[in-house]
Structures are given as structure tokens and as C-alpha cells.
Amino acid sequence: MELFTINRYTGDQPDQAKKNEEAILQKMLQKVENRKRTKSTARLLDSQEKEEEKANTTVKDVAIESVYIAGPEENSFNNTTNADKDVDPVADETTNESSHFQVLGEDVDDSKPKNVNMVLPSWLAHPTIISTTVAPKSDATDDESSISKLRYLAPHIRHSLKEMQVSRLFPVQTAVIPWLLEAHGKPPPFRPRDICVSAPTGSGKTLAFAIPVVQLLADRVVRKIRALVVLPVAELALQVFKVFKKLCEKTDLNVCLLSKTFPFAQEQEKLVECYRGQYYSKVDIVVTTPGRLVDHLHATKGFCLKALQFLVIDEADRIMDAVFQNWLYHLDEHVRTTSDQLLSGRAAPLCFRELEASYGVQPHKLLFSATLSQDPEKLQNLRLFQPKLFTSVLANLTKFQEKFADATNNEELRRGEFIGKYTTPAELTERYCITENRIKPLTLFALINENEWTKFLCFTNSAESSNRLAFVLKSLFQNKLVIGELSASISPKERANVLSQFARGSVHGLICSDALARGIDIPDVDVVISYDLPRHIKTYIHRIGRTARAGSQGTAVTMLTQKELQQFNHLLTEVGKVLTNEITVKTNHEAEYAKPYTLALQELRRKLEQDKRLQLMRKERAKDNAKFKAKDPSKLSVMEKLQMQAFTQVGDIALNKEESQNQRNNQKSKFVKRTKFNASAGKTKEIQK
Numbered sequence: 001m002e003l004f005t006i007n008r009y010t011g012d013q014p015d016q017a018k019k020n021e022e023a024i025l026q027k028m029l030q031k032v033e034n035r036k037r038t039k040s041t042a043r044l045l046d047s048q049e050k051e052e053e054k055a056n057t058t059v060k061d062v063a064i065e066s067v068y069i070a071g072p073e074e075n076s077f078n079n080t081t082n083a084d085k086d087v088d089p090v091a092d093e094t095t096n097e098s099s100h101f102q103v104l105g106e107d108v109d110d111s112k113p114k115n116v117n118m119v120l121p122s123w124l125a126h127p128t129i130i131s132t133t134v135a136p137k138s139d140a141t142d143d144e145s146s147i148s149k150l151r152y153l154a155p156h157i158r159h160s161l162k163e164m165q166v167s168r169l170f171p172v173q174t175a176v177i178p179w180l181l182e183a184h185g186k187p188p189p190f191r192p193r194d195i196c197v198s199a200p201t202g203s204g205k206t207l208a209f210a211i212p213v214v215q216l217l218a219d220r221v222v223r224k225i226r227a228l229v230v231l232p233v234a235e236l237a238l239q240v241f242k243v244f245k246k247l248c249e250k251t252d253l254n255v256c257l258l259s260k261t262f263p264f265a266q267e268q269e270k271l272v273e274c275y276r277g278q279y280y281s282k283v284d285i286v287v288t289t290p291g292r293l294v295d296h297l298h299a300t301k302g303f304c305l306k307a308l309q310f311l312v313i314d315e316a317d318r319i320m321d322a323v324f325q326n327w328l329y330h331l332d333e334h335v336r337t338t339s340d341q342l343l344s345g346r347a348a349p350l351c352f353r354e355l356e357a358s359y360g361v362q363p364h365k366l367l368f369s370a371t372l373s374q375d376p377e378k379l380q381n382l383r384l385f386q387p388k389l390f391t392s393v394l395a396n397l398t399k400f401q402e403k404f405a406d407a408t409n410n411e412e413l414r415r416g417e418f419i420g421k422y423t424t425p426a427e428l429t430e431r432y433c434i435t436e437n438r439i440k441p442l443t444l445f446a447l448i449n450e451n452e453w454t455k456f457l458c459f460t461n462s463a464e465s466s467n468r469l470a471f472v473l474k475s476l477f478q479n480k481l482v483i484g485e486l487s488a489s490i491s492p493k494e495r496a497n498v499l500s501q502f503a504r505g506s507v508h509g510l511i512c513s514d515a516l517a518r519g520i521d522i523p524d525v526d527v528v529i530s531y532d533l534p535r536h537i538k539t540y541i542h543r544i545g546r547t548a549r550a551g552s553q554g555t556a557v558t559m560l561t562q563k564e565l566q567q568f569n570h571l572l573t574e575v576g577k578v579l580t581n582e583i584t585v586k587t588n589h590e591a592e593y594a595k596p597y598t599l600a601l602q603e604l605r606r607k608l609e610q611d612k613r614l615q616l617m618r619k620e621r622a623k624d625n626a627k628f629k630a631k632d633p634s635k636l637s638v639m640e641k642l643q644m645q646a647f648t649q650v651g652d653i654a655l656n657k658e659e660s661q662n663q664r665n666n667q668k669s670k671f672v673k674r675t676k677f678n679a680s681a682g683k684t685k686e687i688q689k
């Protein structure tokens with residue numbers, strides 16, 4: 001052990017050191033005694049004083065008490081010098097320990113743990129409030145937001161808006177457009193603050209970003225990609241592209257759509273051209289989905305975003321929630337490279353001006369959604385520059401304050417804590433219908449029949465569920481109403497087709513999964529039905545937002561079983577809503593339509609079995625195909641080649657046979673169903689007579 005002993009010279013004489021050690025030991029022993037005494041006294045005193053001091057023991061009281069408990073020697077800490085304290089650490093320890101002991105004990109006894117309130121960053125807590133009322137006023141020309149009176153809009157924009165039959169701006173547009181135009185009117189080094197806009201569905205957010213972007217870029221000289229608009233799905237991208245296209249008609253600006261609906265090479269051709277080895281952009285504004293954007297960033301030569309001035313993210317919360325191939329990272333890489341190299345010294349700037357200019361390389365970010373996240377961490381990912389929030393969500397005001405704020409139109413009073421709740425259009429009526437799982441499709445059928453809805457959207461939670469419900473409804477409605485189906489299981493082309501038929505009115509009802517819940521703008525949808533209870537409140541808000549758009553009236557109906565009622569209520573309280581209007585089916589639909597309903601269910605079962613068989617066959621064929629493909633064709637024997645040919649032909653024949661049988665069955669069953677349905681309807685009428 002001696003090998004590990006390290007002797008240090010302390011400067012003390014051996015005798016003196018021994019004496020010191022003994023003195024310290026004595027003192028320590030004394031302290032132990034004192035501590036024992038203190039504890040026993042404290043216990044005694046505790047029981048006596050507890051009742052007297054139950055209520056409010058002040059910090060001062062605690063200090064006095066701890067002094068008393070610590071005993072006379074430690075009590076003198078007020079008089080002890082610092083030097084004493086250094087020599088006598090035990091005394092200090094005892095004093096501190098006893099006082100800590102008291103304070104902790106007191107906390108446990110008397111007070112409950114305090115509530116921790118979430119504190120939002122200042123920009124989220126103090127937004128600019130936008131009105132939720134979009135309803136057009138009777139005399140639009142006298143309105144202050146009338147297009148003809150808005151001098152800040154360029155003549156070509158006013159012209160395009162008139163062609164789009166927009167006579168006045170909606171509140172979100174009145175708030176955002178002039179702010180953006182003014183912010184970009186200031187000279188450098190002023191840099192506009194990035195903005196987040198949270199306004200209800202159908203309130204006109206698209207024009208709120210499209211108008212200023214087009215107006216600000218209209219005077220550009222050299223063609224470069226200066227605005228990038230990112231949307232979560234292809235249908236939405238197409239919709240926004242159309243708006244930009246319309247606004248750019250009177251300008252020299254080119255807009256391009258990138259989404260999976262078109263071949264990749266075709267899009268590449270539209271984007272860039274190569275002249276004498278140099279790449280030139282053919283477009284100014286790109287509307288895209290995140291996935292397609294990443295594809296082009298990697299594979300399209302000359303696709304350059306270094307001159308990007310605007311980055312618009314619509315349905316921003318959806319894009320932030322999903323990773324989407326980490327598109328933001330890839331985009332950042334493309335936008336920032338030059339400035340990063342300059343700032344980190346990897347590439348030397350030619351002059352100070354170049355270095356200064358590189359600071360402004362980041363585009364102006366504009367985020368839009370009806371359910372914008374208030375999670376600062378998620379927003380942090382976007383590295384917003386001094387962000388500003390525009391929202392229609394009111395602060396948690398008392399009823400009196402709200403009344404007062406309304407009456408006086410006092411914006412300051414309406415401002416306050418941004419509570420992260422979402423608002424729905426004022427023109428929307430929300431209702432719910434109680435039913436049972438057993439007869440849910442039948443209740444839906446009866447609801448549509450009784451209320452004579454002829455343009456409705458019905459949401460389910462999955463593509464499979466949509467497919468089944470559409471099948472049953474089609475067989476129940478027969479020729480009375482045309483029912484369409486739209487879900488992720490259908491090809492993009494078919495989806496676009498069904499959607500346009502629905503918009504034109506040749507399809508009356510569309511059964512869809514949540515693929516259609518966000519952003520899609522179909523005018524004059526009477527009613528939106530949530531056949532399956534939505535899993536998240538955001539999904540609910542976007543679903544019901546397909547009706548009551550642009551100031552028109554609309555109804556949303558949620559179908560619930562008794563069990564789901566509480567769940568739905570809970571979901572609504574998250575956004576400060578309450579269940580109010582119930583809608584019921586008047587007729588005894590279960591008895592009235594029992595026969596056609598049973599028939600429809602039987603056919604559905606048969607169809608599902610057939611689908612399953614077909615799927616199995618396809619899978620097996622794919623497996624066998626893969627087996628043959630894995631072998632090198634040049635090494636196949638003649639026998640094997642013949643086997644392969646025979647297998648392909650037989651497989652095709654079997655599959656075709658099964659598919660045509662499936663179709664024949666469908667037609668046959670339709671005919672049988674129709675006759676049976678007519679017969680049963682006839683019987684019911686006779687009974688009624």
C-alpha cells in the first residue's frame with residue numbers, strides 16, 4: 001500500500017500537525033454530540049410549535065428557529081469571523097443542514113406543488129389578430145377592402161383579380177398583403193421578418209401569399225427561380241399553381257409545377273435550358289411538393305435556388321410534422337452554400353460588399369396553415385428570422401373583455417396570450433348524429449336521403465373503409481345519386497378525374513380518406529360528413545373546412561356511436577368547442593331498408609372474398625416471375641424456356657378469367673339488386689298505402 005501513498009509537504013511541524021489534528025477531532029466529536037441534542041430538541045419543539053405555526057411561517061421565522069435549534073455555539077455564526085468558518089466547516093454544515101431541514105419540511109407539510117405555466121416566446125404571445133368573418137357585405141363597391149380602392153395593388157394584379165371575380169379582399173389578405181409589400185419596399189440592410197399565418201380554412205390564404213409574391217417579382221430583370229411554394233400533396237400543388245398562373249398572366253413571370261403527376265424529364269425540360277455549357281432558368285416561380293423538390297435538387301442540372309427571395313410553405317404544420325425526405329435540409333444546402341462558404345472563410349469574399357450581401361441570401365419565409373403549430377421547437381427547425389405571427393385565434397379573454405373588445409374594436413385588448421386553438425369559419429354549422437356500428441351505412445344513407453344532400457363529401461379513416469362504404473352506398477342509391485370514391489389507393493389520374501366530376505356536379509357524393517382533407521378547394525360543398533371519428537383534432541378541422549368556404553354557408557356532420565360521444569367531446573374541448581346540435585334520422589330506416597341493406601352487405605362480402613383471391617393470385621405470379629427473372633436467360637435450358645412461356649400464358653389466362661368473372665358477377669349482381677330493390681320498394685309503397 002505504501003507504494004500508493006503520496007506524501008506532500010504541508011509546511012507544518014510534525015508536533016504542531018498532531019496538535020491540530022487532535023483539536024479538530026475534539027471539535028468534531030463535540031459537533032456530533034450537539035447534533036444529537038439538536039435533533040431530540042427539534043422533535044420536542046416540533047410537536048409544540050406545529051399547531052401555533054401551522055399557517056404562514058415566514059423565512060425570517062425559519063431562520064430564527066434554525067438558529068435556536070443549532071445551539072449556542074453555532075448560533076454565534078453572526079459573530080464568527082470568516083477565518084473561523086474556514087477552520088470549522090462542521091459548524092457551518094450543521095447550521096445549513098438544520099435550516100434546510102426546516103424549509104424542506106415546511107414545504108412538504110403545507111404547500112402543494114406549483115403549477116407551471118407555459119411561457120410562449122414574445123412573437124407567439126403577441127400576434128396580429130385577423131378577423132374570422134369572411135362573409136361578403138351586401139354592397140362590395142362601398143367596402144374599404146374593395147379592390148378598386150386598394151392603391152397598394154398593382155394595376156395588373158387588380159385586373160387579374162377582377163377576372164377571377166374577386167371584388168374585395170378577405171381579412172387575412174387585408175392584413176398580410178400590405179404588410180408584405182411595405183416590408184419589401186424598405187431598402188437594405190433592412191430585412192423583412194419571416195411570417196406565420198394561422199387563419200381558418202377557406203379564408204383565402206392562397207391569395208394572401210400569391211398576390212404579394214407576384215407583384216414584388218413582376219419587375220425583375222433576369223429570369224431566375226425567385227419564389228418556391230411548397231405544398232404537401234400533388235392536388236394542392238396543382239390548385240395553387242393555377243392561382244399563380246392566373247395572377248402571372250399579365251406579367252412576364254413564368255410559373256412551373258413540380259409534382260408526380262407529370263413525367264420527370266418533362267418537368268426538367270420546363271425548368272432549365274442549357275446554352276453553350278451554361279444553365280439558365282426558364283421559370284421564376286416554382287410550385288412543388290417536398291418529395292419532387294428533393295428529386296430535382298439531386299437530379300436536375302442547373303436547378304439553382306441561390307437567387308431565392310421567397311420560400312412559401314402552405315399547410316406548414318403538416319410539412320413540419322412529416323419529415324418528407326428531410327427536404328428542408330436539402331433545400332438549405334442549396335440555398336446557403338455560397339453564403340456559408342463566404343462567412344466561414346472557405347471562399348474569400350472579393351470585397352466587404354460581397355460579404356455583406358451574403359447575409360441576405362436566406363429567402364423570406366412565409367408559413368401558412370389553418371392549424372399552425374405553436375410549438376416553438378418545431379418552428380425553430382425552420383430558423384425563422386425575427387418571426388411575426390398573424391392569427392385569427394383570439395386570446396383567452398373573459399366574456400366581458402370579449403364583448404368590450406368587440407364593441408370598441410380595441411385591437412390591443414384582443415391581443416394577449418396566444419392559446420394555440422384553431423378557429424373554424426363563422427359560417428359553419430357543426431352537428432353530430434348518434435348511430436350504431438351495425439347500421440352506420442344505413443343511417444348515412446337515410447341522412448342523405450332525408451336532407452336531400454346532393455353535393456357531399458364523406459370522410460373515413462382509411463382507403464379500405466372508403467372502398468367498402470362507397471360499395472354499399474352505390475348499391476343502396478342505385479341510380480338515384482352518383483357516388484364516387486377517392487383515396488390514396490386510386491391512381492393520381494383517376495383521382496383528378498373523380499375530383500373534377502365532383503366539382504362539376506356529375507358525381508353527387510364523394511367517399512374519401514383523409515388524402516382530401518387538407519386544402520382542397522371545391523366550391524359549394526353542402527355538407528361534410530365525418531363517417532369515422534377523426535383521430536386528431538387537426539384532421540377534424542381540415543375535414544370540416546371543405547365546406548363553408550369563402551363566406552358561404554356549410555354544415556359538418558360527425559357520425560358517432562354512443563361510445564365515441566365522450567371521445568369526440570374531449571377532442572372538441574381541445575379547441576374550446578362544445579357539442580351542441582344533434583341531427584337525427586326521422587324514418588325507421590332500419591326496417592324500411594332492411595332488405596336492400598342485407599343484399600348490399602352480402603355482395604360486399606362476396607366482392608371482398610373475390611378481391612382477396614385475386615390479390616393472392618397476383619402475388620404468386622409476381623413471385624414466380626421473380627424466380628424466372630433471377631435466372632440468367634442465356635443459361636436456361638430449352639425445357640426451362642418452354643416452361644417459362646407456358647407459365648406466363650397460363651398465368652395470364654387464369655388471372656384474366658378470374659378478373660372477367662369478377663366483372664360479370666358485379667354486373668349480374670347489379671341487375672339482381674335492382675330488380676329486388678324495385679320489388680321491395682314496391683312492396684313498401686303498397687304497405688304504406
Ligand SMILES: Nc1ncnc2c1ncn2[C@@H]1O[C@H](COP(=O)(O)OP(=O)(O)OP(=O)(O)O)[C@@H](O)[C@H]1O
Pocket residue numbers: 165166167168169170173199200201202203204205206207369370518519520521523545549550
Ligand atoms: N378575396 C376573395 N374574394 C372572393 N373569393 C375569394 C377571395 N379570396 C379567396 N377566395 C376564394 O376562396 C376560396 C378559398 O380560398 P383558399 O383556398 O385560398 O383558402 P385557404 O384559406 O387556403 O383554405 P385551406 O386552409 O382549406 O387551404 C377559393 O375558392 C378562393 O378562390
